[in-house]
Amino acid sequence: MQARTCLAIVLAAGEGTRMASPRPKVLHAIAGKPMLAHVLDAVAKAGVAAIAVVVGPGQDEVAAEVRRLTPDAAIFVQGERRGTAHAVLTARPAIERAADDIVVVFGDTPLLRPATLARLRAPLAEGAALAVLGFRPADPTGYGRLITAGGDLVAIREHADASASERQIALCNGGVMAFAGDSALAILERIGDRNRKGEFYLTDAVEIARGLKLRAVVVETEEDDVRGINTKVQLAEAEAVAQQRLRRAALDAGVAMIAPETVYLAADTKFGRDVVIEPYVVFGEKVTVEDGAVIHSFSHLAGAHVGKGVSVGPFARLRPGTRLGDGARIGNFVEVKEAVVEAGAKANHLSYIGDAFVGANANIGAGTITCNYDGAAKHRTTIGNDAFIGSNSALVAPVEIGESAYVGSGSVITEDVPAGALALARGRQTVKEGWAARLRGLKALGKKKARTRD
Ligand code: UD1
Numbered sequence: 001m002q003a004r005t006c007l008a009i010v011l012a013a014g015e016g017t018r019m020a021s022p023r024p025k026v027l028h029a030i031a032g033k034p035m036l037a038h039v040l041d042a043v044a045k046a047g048v049a050a051i052a053v054v055v056g057p058g059q060d061e062v063a064a065e066v067r068r069l070t071p072d073a074a075i076f077v078q079g080e081r082r083g084t085a086h087a088v089l090t091a092r093p094a095i096e097r098a099a100d101d102i103v104v105v106f107g108d109t110p111l112l113r114p115a116t117l118a119r120l121r122a123p124l125a126e127g128a129a130l131a132v133l134g135f136r137p138a139d140p141t142g143y144g145r146l147i148t149a150g151g152d153l154v155a156i157r158e159h160a161d162a163s164a165s166e167r168q169i170a171l172c173n174g175g176v177m178a179f180a181g182d183s184a185l186a187i188l189e190r191i192g193d194r195n196r197k198g199e200f201y202l203t204d205a206v207e208i209a210r211g212l213k214l215r216a217v218v219v220e221t222e223e224d225d226v227r228g229i230n231t232k233v234q235l236a237e238a239e240a241v242a243q244q245r246l247r248r249a250a251l252d253a254g255v256a257m258i259a260p261e262t263v264y265l266a267a268d269t270k271f272g273r274d275v276v277i278e279p280y281v282v283f284g285e286k287v288t289v290e291d292g293a294v295i296h297s298f299s300h301l302a303g304a305h306v307g308k309g310v311s312v313g314p315f316a317r318l319r320p321g322t323r324l325g326d327g328a329r330i331g332n333f334v335e336v337k338e339a340v341v342e343a344g345a346k347a348n349h350l351s352y353i354g355d356a357f358v359g360a361n362a363n364i365g366a367g368t369i370t371c372n373y374d375g376a377a378k379h380r381t382t383i384g385n386d387a388f389i390g391s392n393s394a395l396v397a398p399v400e401i402g403e404s405a406y407v408g409s410g411s412v413i414t415e416d417v418p419a420g421a422l423a424l425a426r427g428r429q430t431v432k433e434g435w436a437a438r439l440r441g442l443k444a445l446g447k448k449k450a451r452t453r454d
């Protein structure tokens, strides 16, 4: 049998006033990725080919993000917020393209899993016209209640319109619905706005379908799948769930974590085999860690590639553009930015390596700083293979240290150093024999004088 085609309609026209932020609600991030991107990803992973996103008027930022994430998605603007069914019908041209299945998801439900969407679509292949994702929240207040009879869904009653006995129903509408494409428009067009809020409720689709002698069913799932985000508190709660899932997936893939609950991952963090992550490590976006690497405690990584067997931290900061070759070592209080550190190179203590290339097996002594910024522009530092930079040196970019060259400790290097050379760029040491004893003698005299004055 041929796979059924599917259109996903993502509703994202909400204003999100309760987020108390100028940023559109669906662009707030979970695990370093906008909520809307989580939803679009889940939809794509569930085998949905066509995507339509409904945005509110003036939500250019949201539309731009949709175009960036899924360039093929059709974007529709809902001029006026007149309810969820009204929002769905804004995407009418996409609906008219007649997919086998049409799923409606909310842009502020970021924890929805692809497998759940696939499960929701399954009854459509068996003849149902409508499948609704149900769940049993700890507190059902505010949710639409699912009224069932036998195995079928009979109606959804919005909280505001529900009777006291209907409000006792524990099974609630998660908001995600799947329609069979051949009857979707006929159902949607019949939805009216005669209810307490005067809105076109998508939930009325159930009773209308039954009126048309079509079947509606419930597919149950756990609360996390349909967790809707309206406030910063809910955003933080969803983040906690997302982190648990990411840690679990990393552990399942063989990453070792002593205290996984203290490790923060991004949705796109990638690990090789046998990686070890010590407690209290934070991964920002776009980090790849290859086989056998160890990330020690209190390190912060973002936009970094960590090669095989590399050791990072404790207390290291890898910023975007960092690439660490196999076996490199980045130790405590070392910051790396926009820099390639080749295989076997070491910067073990207290350094800043920015806009730089560090050759294989080079040794960067404690306290070495690449002075990459002159107040107006950034400049590059190049350090050859096997070079040795003595501790507490300042490499004033643009500058190049040749292969196997030595830089003496405490140097301020402003000119290129040829391969194999030694460069010393610091004041000469002067020694004054007996100087300290003379100073102490003078001090002792000064104290006596002070006392005699008393
Ligand atoms: C909706 C359901 C309710 C369900 C709950 C689950 C309806 C009528 N009710 O209620 O049964 O239990 O979700 O969370 O569907 N939106 C638009 N345009 C509009 C209205 C809404 O794009 O005109 C979008 C919102 O941005 C949001 C989604 O649709 O992403 C749901 O709207 P919301 O107002 O949150 O519906 P609820 O009252 O939560």
Ligand code: MG
Pocket (backbone or CB within 6 Å): 228
């Ligand atoms: Mg809601």
